[in-house]
Amino acid sequence: MDIATLNSRFGVPGQLNFREASAGMIVADVTNIHATASVALQGAHLMTWTPAGAKPVIWLSKAAKLAP
Numbered sequence: 001m002d003i004a005t006l007n008s009r010f011g012v013p014g015q016l017n018f019r020e021a022s023a024g025m026i027v028a029d030v031t032n033i034h035a036t037a038s039v040a041l042q043g044a045h046l047m048t049w050t051p052a053g054a055k056p057v058i059w060l061s062k063a064a065k066l067a068p
Helices: 003-010
Strands: 016-020 026-031 035-040 045-051
Touching: 003 016
Parallel strands: none
Antiparallel strands: 016 026, 026 035, 035 045
16 A cells, blocks of 8 residues: 555544655654654554653664665
8 A cells, every 4th residue: 555545544634644764664653642653564663652742762773774
């Protein structure tokens, strides 16, 4: 499924957005009053998680090499 289809079928404006990350991986960005997170659809890998008003708790190293 492509990004446009994912966003039109499952996206929620201001809360759930799909985007393409490096290496063509699709990522779901989740935002709510409690936190923000990014999850790779491939393997459901949690890439980032930041509680509202706090510093990031989980993040993916910039040195990580993503591959489909």
